Amino acid sequence: MNLIDKTIAFFSPKTALNRVRSRKELDIINSGYDNHGASSKKKAMQGWNVGAGSVLEDIEMNIPTLRERSRDLYMGAPLATGAIKTMRTNIVGAGLRLNSQIDADFLNMTTEEADAWETNVEREFALWADSINCDAQRMNNFYELQQLAQLSWLQSGDVFTLLPVMPRMGMPYDLRVKIIEADRVCNPYNTTVIDLDGKLVNGVEINSFGEVIAYHIADEHPNSTVLTSINNWKRIPKFGANSGRLNVIHLMESERPEQRRGVPVLAPVIESLKQIARYSEAELMAAVINGMYAVFVTTETKENGSGLSSISEDEEIDGDDDSSIEIGNGTVHFLEENEKIQESNPGRPNPNFDGFVTSICRQIGAALEIPYELLLKHFTASYSASRGALLEAWKMFKMRRDWLANDFCQPIYEEFLAEAIAKGRIYAPGFFTDPMTRKAYCGAEWNGPSQGQLDPLKEVNAAEKRVNNGFSTRSSETVAMGNGDFFKNHRLRTLEEKVRREDGLIPEESPPTETKAKVQEDEEEEVKEE
Known part of the structure; x- marks a missing residue:
């Protein structure tokens, strides 16, 4: 209870009780998204202020x-x-x-x-x-x-x-x-x-x-x-x-x-x-x-002193810029009196990169x-x-x-x-x-x-089963495998097989032998005739 409710309760407990009950009912009404994504009371949401603009804005x-x-x-x-x-x-x-x-x-x-x-x-x-x-x-x-x-x-x-x-x-x-x-x-x-x-x-x-x-x-x-x-x-x-x-x-x-x-x-x-x-x-x-990485040499004389410039003037790119210091690969730097280097270890390349x-x-x-x-x-x-x-x-x-x-x-x-x-x-x-x-x-x-295959053999076997079970067509699978037009492929393969057979690269096929089912049918016919 806040101070006002306590004051009211001192003079009229029933009124104070009604106020508390009404406040609880209001909290129940403010449920659903108001307690979650639409909440304006949660600290995590208080700084999230957005506007409901139209598609134009x-x-x-x-x-x-x-x-x-x-x-x-x-x-x-x-x-x-x-x-x-x-x-x-x-x-x-x-x-x-x-x-x-x-x-x-x-x-x-x-x-x-x-x-x-x-x-x-x-x-x-x-x-x-x-x-x-x-x-x-x-x-x-x-x-x-x-x-x-x-x-x-x-x-x-x-x-x-x-x-x-x-x-x-x-x-x-x-x-x-x-x-x-x-x-x-x-x-x-x-x-x-x-x-x-x-x-x-x-x-x-x-x-x-x-x-x-x-x-x-x-x-x-x-x-x-x-x-x-x-x-x-x-x-x-x-x-x-x-x-x-x-x-x-x-x-x-x-x-x-x-x-x-x-x-x-x-x-x-x-x-x-x-x-x-x-x-x-x-x-x-x-x-x-x-x-x-460079080597720095300190000297008490100024004869070899060259400051921090590590390359010749002819090789400088922006020598006119006093704020830039150019360095080269494996160079030696001579420092003047009262100059020293504070070496740092940047730790590059970064292993967490x-x-x-x-x-x-x-x-x-x-x-x-x-x-x-x-x-x-x-x-x-x-x-x-x-x-x-x-x-x-x-x-x-x-x-x-x-x-x-x-x-x-x-x-x-x-x-x-x-x-x-x-x-x-x-x-x-x-x-x-x-x-x-x-x-x-x-x-x-x-x-x-086509989609491409990680394992072509598995993809071809799956395509073959889809065709044999009527789930797909040869034309569709030819396109999906990235091999063009089935009918063009079929005509070309027919010509290829004909040429190979004529040149003797493929032996002539022997006439098909009778299957067990055919033999069984013939035997049954003979029994009926007898």
């Missing part, structure tokens, strides 16, 4: 800073560079390849007709995709553009792609792919992140329903110091007003509803990566300095969905543990691969297919008149690099 206004820091880490922090390149290599690799999969039943096509149509489409697509003419800048083919888009997406949080029509000599297709860096999509003339009426957010224009209707793209990078002319912004509708054609492809990962721009993948671990980079640089410098960095890398890997073994490319655990780490990482790689295939590869392929059909190079009746027919013709799979 929490994300959109911070994206430019996050983007700049993410790129800086990619350029200067080995761990960040490795994380992003690990994702790029496993998600895209050499590029996601087209595997046309049309709905033959809906299109009333036989299996042979569908296979012939798909083969022809893949051949036509390869004519366009394998050439640098598919790139508006004529620098990369389609598969290299996938790598560029994925890398930029991870670094900057999002990336944009335009699909201009640009005729070129020697290329029957006019569709081009133009990748736009995230910085170029911004509010005109570097105004605030959000305009006054709230309909333009970081260069993304929305209507009253929140639908994205257009993007505002600068002709040149807004922060460039070598602008060739006055920078201008163009408003490009997301879809064509008359055709409904997709004009702008926007690759991003949404974290919250009503989010318009993407967040770099390194955003949650920017601070950890920067501190690890600083720590690594400090340890490296300390180890280098410790390796340059590796364990500490590994511990932080585990946390960074958890945030990026990359097991630290894969993040550091250091597999020292058992086969089961290493395989478990790879399988866990592969879930994330497959998810992001599906995003890239659905949001980048498939829309571009559909635009290519529409042009090929319109020009008569591919026959597809009903493509432009019936949406269901168009969807049936546009069916496709995009196959990328």
